Amino acid sequence: MFPEFTDTVAQDSPLLQNLNPEQLAAVTLPATHALILAGAGSGKTRVLTTRIAWLLQTGQVSPGGILAVTFTNKAAKEMLTRLSAMLPVNVRGMWIGTFHGLCNRFLRAHYKLANLPSTFQILDTQDMLSAIKRLCKQFNIDDERFPPKQLMWFIAACKEDGQRAKDVQVRDEEGRKKVEIYALYEEQCQREGVVDFGELMLRSYELLRDNLPVREHYQRRFRHILIDEFQDTNKLQYAWIKMLAGQGADAAQGAQAMPGGSVVAVGDDDQSIYAFRGARVGNMTDFVCEFNVTHQIKLERNYRSFGNILDSANELISHNSKRLGKNLSTEAGPGEPVRVYESTSDFAEAQWFVDEVKQLVRDGMERKEIALLYRSNAQSRVMETALFNAGVPYRVYGGLRFFERAEIKHALAYLRLLENPHDDTSFMRVVNFPPRGIGGRSIEQLQDVARAAGCSLHDGVSAVPGKAGANLGAFVAKLDVMREQTAGLTLREIIELVLQHSGLEEHYKLEKEGQDRLENLAELVNAAESFVSQEGFGRDAMALPVDELGARLTQSPASQGLDPSASLLDEPLPEALAPDAETGETLSPLAAFLTHAALESGDNQAQAGQDAVQLMTVHSSKGLEFDCVFITGLEDGVFPHENSLSDHGGIEEERRLMYVAITRARKRLYLSHSQTRMLHGQTRYNLRSRFFDELPESALKWITPKNQGFAPGLGRGSNAWGDATNSGAGGGRKDWASSVFSSKTGSAERFASPPVPPQKNAPSHGLKSGMEVFHAKFGEGKVMMLEGSGDDARAQINFTRHGVKWLALSVAKLTVV
DNA sequence: ACCGAACCAGTTTTT
DNA sequence: CTGGTTCGGT
Numbered sequence: 001m002f003p004e005f006t007d008t009v010a011q012d013s014p015l016l017q018n019l020n021p022e023q024l025a026a027v028t029l030p031a032t033h034a035l036i037l038a039g040a041g042s043g044k045t046r047v048l049t050t051r052i053a054w055l056l057q058t059g060q061v062s063p064g065g066i067l068a069v070t071f072t073n074k075a076a077k078e079m080l081t082r083l084s085a086m087l088p089v090n091v092r093g094m095w096i097g098t099f100h101g102l103c104n105r106f107l108r109a110h111y112k113l114a115n116l117p118s119t120f121q122i123l124d125t126q127d128m129l130s131a132i133k134r135l136c137k138q139f140n141i142d143d144e145r146f147p148p149k150q151l152m153w154f155i156a157a158c159k160e161d162g163q164r165a166k167d168v169q170v171r172d173e174e175g176r177k178k179v180e181i182y183a184l185y186e187e188q189c190q191r192e193g194v195v196d197f198g199e200l201m202l203r204s205y206e207l208l209r210d211n212l213p214v215r216e217h218y219q220r221r222f223r224h225i226l227i228d229e230f231q232d233t234n235k236l237q238y239a240w241i242k243m244l245a246g247q248g249a250d251a252a253q254g255a256q257a258m259p260g261g262s263v264v265a266v267g268d269d270d271q272s273i274y275a276f277r278g279a280r281v282g283n284m285t286d287f288v289c290e291f292n293v294t295h296q297i298k299l300e301r302n303y304r305s306f307g308n309i310l311d312s313a314n315e316l317i318s319h320n321s322k323r324l325g326k327n328l329s330t331e332a333g334p335g336e337p338v339r340v341y342e343s344t345s346d347f348a349e350a351q352w353f354v355d356e357v358k359q360l361v362r363d364g365m366e367r368k369e370i371a372l373l374y375r376s377n378a379q380s381r382v383m384e385t386a387l388f389n390a391g392v393p394y395r396v397y398g399g400l401r402f403f404e405r406a407e408i409k410h411a412l413a414y415l416r417l418l419e420n421p422h423d424d425t426s427f428m429r430v431v432n433f434p435p436r437g438i439g440g441r442s443i444e445q446l447q448d449v450a451r452a453a454g455c456s457l458h459d460g461v462s463a464v465p466g467k468a469g470a471n472l473g474a475f476v477a478k479l480d481v482m483r484e485q486t487a488g489l490t491l492r493e494i495i496e497l498v499l500q501h502s503g504l505e506e507h508y509k510l511e512k513e514g515q516d517r518l519e520n521l522a523e524l525v526n527a528a529e530s531f532v533s534q535e536g537f538g539r540d541a542m543a544l545p546v547d548e549l550g551a552r553l554t555q556s557p558a559s560q561g562l563d564p565s566a567s568l569l570d571e572p573l574p575e576a577l578a579p580d581a582e583t584g585e586t587l588s589p590l591a592a593f594l595t596h597a598a599l600e601s602g603d604n605q606a607q608a609g610q611d612a613v614q615l616m617t618v619h620s621s622k623g624l625e626f627d628c629v630f631i632t633g634l635e636d637g638v639f640p641h642e643n644s645l646s647d648h649g650g651i652e653e654e655r656r657l658m659y660v661a662i663t664r665a666r667k668r669l670y671l672s673h674s675q676t677r678m679l680h681g682q683t684r685y686n687l688r689s690r691f692f693d694e695l696p697e698s699a700l701k702w703i704t705p706k707n708q709g710f711a712p713g714l715g716r717g718s719n720a721w722g723d724a725t726n727s728g729a730g731g732g733r734k735d736w737a738s739s740v741f742s743s744k745t746g747s748a749e750r751f752a753s754p755p756v757p758p759q760k761n762a763p764s765h766g767l768k769s770g771m772e773v774f775h776a777k778f779g780e781g782k783v784m785m786l787e788g789s790g791d792d793a794r795a796q797i798n799f800t801r802h803g804v805k806w807l808a809l810s811v812a813k814l815t816v817v
Numbered sequence: 818a819c820c821g822a823a824c825c826a827g828t829t830t831t832t
Numbered sequence: 833c834t835g836g837t838t839c840g841g842t
Binding site: 071072073099100101104124125197198200201232273274376377378435437439598599600601617618619620641643644653679680 | 827828831
Binding site: 378381678679680681682 | 833
């Protein structure tokens with residue numbers, strides 16, 4: 001197959017040089033099922049890509065026999081890039097991509113069998129939500145009782161669990177109603193020819209499950225299945241893999257299943273941080289059992305971080321109970337200690353951060369090698385302000401991505417309508433944008449008509465009478481004209497024409513603030529242009545060679561008990577499956593681009609190239625690494641997040657999150673927490689994160705003295721509110737402090753921890769009883785009593801509006817009036 | 818149709 | 833406090 005390589009002896013291959021023994025073992029595993037536990041920074045991606053290259057190079061498999069799945073486009077792209085650098089072989093025929101990308105390819109290839117139109121469009125989260133809102137309005141669903149967002153989560157969760165509406169167990173009336181809406185939503189999507197992300201997966205899974213020839217074909221074809229970030233797979237994704245690997249229904253029933261390919265799952269249970277969106281770490285142990293995994297390899301050598309950083313990570317994660325067990329090690333030496341800083345306020349924390357960054361930059365560190373990590377996006381604000389005021393370039397990850405911007409979505413909606421006029425979501429989005437006199441009244445009329453006729457909005461237009469009908473008719477006519485005019489044009493020309501004729505361009509030109517949006521629209525044209533020019537790459541990866549399926553199709557007898565209409569015999573080779581087939585048909589560039597836009601939401605910021613400090617949530621830092629990392633806001637309630645404290649396993653996931661954060665750092669790591677923090681317009685008094693107690697003291701260096709300014713007398717369990725919790729402060733509002741301390745996890749033992757001796761150099765608070773003071777939350781009050789000294793000091797204060805409270809003076813911010 | 822006021826929610830996120 | 837959404841008045 002690859003003559004130039006056939007002589008190469010596997011073990012001598014340059015590919016295998018510089019691999020450590022475990023990596024080498026993983027790369028050269030025999031064709032069996034295997035689980036690779038790959039710790040952070042252990043060269044996971046390298047192992048994965050090298051294995052693929054090795055398999056190909058040694059002629060064990062042809063490109064068409066490879067299936068490699070990732071979660072993100074970035075990871076998939078990385079794999080392709082590295083692979084093509086390793087092997088002078090094109091990636092044609094290999095299935096390397098994201099779960100959703102591959103499912104999309106699969107469904108495009110078998111759209112008829114999947115009961116989809118060839119032009120089916122993909123709904124992103126926004127689209128899905130608006131589709132549900134539309135549905136709710138149409139069926140008069142009480143959106144107080146059934147908020148569209150919740151319905152969306154419900155439906156997505158059902159699909160992630162592989163459940164159709166009919167499969168969902170209903171317990172109560174509310175559940176019954178939700179399932180009913182789920183079913184209606186399904187119907188609507190089917191009618192409109194659209195699929196959401198979950199549907200891409202579920203539909204693919206069902207097609208494999210229900211269609212024997214198709215299943216057997218793919219089982220036979222994919223000799224080597226490799227899965228990245230296996231700990232993040234959900235139930236459905238795991239089932240999908242089982243099906244492809246021939247370990248699904250057939251195997252369970254003991255039937256003569258086509259022996260499937262080898263499955264190599266790569267993952268790290270300690271980095272499982274997506275349980276909240278359906279990921280099941282349990283898939284790892286299930287995999288070992290259900291696939292009879294005999295080969296397990298741990299990659300524990302870390303090539304990223306120094307010893308103190310790894311020790312911290314190891315020690316922290318050892319506090320988790322449910323682990324497969326793994327310890328990172330390095331030969332790099334201990335390196336610098338992990339620096340810990342405590343500030344009095346979030347503003348002070350930000351200021352400290354900025355000063356520290358400036359110093360680091362002066363010392364020669366590149367700004368892009370400095371990352372600021374936080375638990376939630378809201379925390380970025382103070383930091384941004386401080387960086388901005390100091391004139392330090394920075395870049396924030398997260399937020400709106402390119403293809404999610406309103407003007408881009410508008411343009412895409414027009415383009416989608418050219419492809420599929422029945423896409424009501426897109427229709428609704430632009431029917432009156434730019435404004436063309438079609439108001440709510442007209443839309444309602446149209447919706448009624450369309451519902452009565454059971455047709456799409458597009459087809460219902462002709463039945464709307466009067467002026468409304470005329471306006472709508474004009475809109476549809478415009479779409480139809482554009483469709484005709486764009487026939488045969490290049491993608492670039494199509495988009496340019498649509499931008500003009502839809503009136504979008506004109507609209508934003510006239511708008512005061514429209515300049516940015518115009519630029520984005522121009523950027524859309526660029527994106528399309530570069531998509532087309534890269535298409536060779538994309539197309540190769542996308543296209544399947546006409547392979548044995550073609551041959552099998554001609555033999556595949558209709559006698560297999562299939563519905564004749566579903567028979568592969570009657571199925572013309574779908575274009576994506578046979579791009580070079582005699583039909584000469586391929587997915588149109590426009591359709592391909594729309595798919596691309598839906599599946600890859602694009603980068604978020606343009607400032608990418610600049611040497612800027614990187615700001616992001618811990619979640620989005622996964623997979624990245626930096627010389628220097630700051631983890632900020634390390635306070636109980638912030639990180640670990642308050643919402644995680646109550647639910648089962650929540651704290652363990654938070655701990656894994658912290659583990660991920662720590663292991664991002666190569667050389668230097670800072671941890672910081674603040675006594676007070678502004679949140680939701682109120683100052684909150686937070687305790688230092690419990691995670692500090694789980695780090696090895698020997699690896700840490702406290703820049704600010706440990707315990708200082710931290711209600712030390714009462715130990716970590718000190719309630720910063722004094723006894724505010726008991727005196728019913730907070731009124732009707734949900735009181736964070738009480739919610740934390742009344743929960744089981746706010747352990748009583750922490751309250752009871754013995755007092756430590758007062759600090760020697762404790763600052764005096766300068767309060768005397770009788771003084772009038774002011775508190776950010778409780779307002780004005782009078783000091784009644786004082787107790788303890790130094791950081792242990794507490795004051796009893798009679799607040800005018802909130803009554804008598806005890807406050808820990810080291811934490812509570814009081815001003816003498 | 819458009820704008821301002823009132824209102825409300827407010828972890829983490831990829832596809 | 834803030835941003836996003838909805839509602840109601842012109």
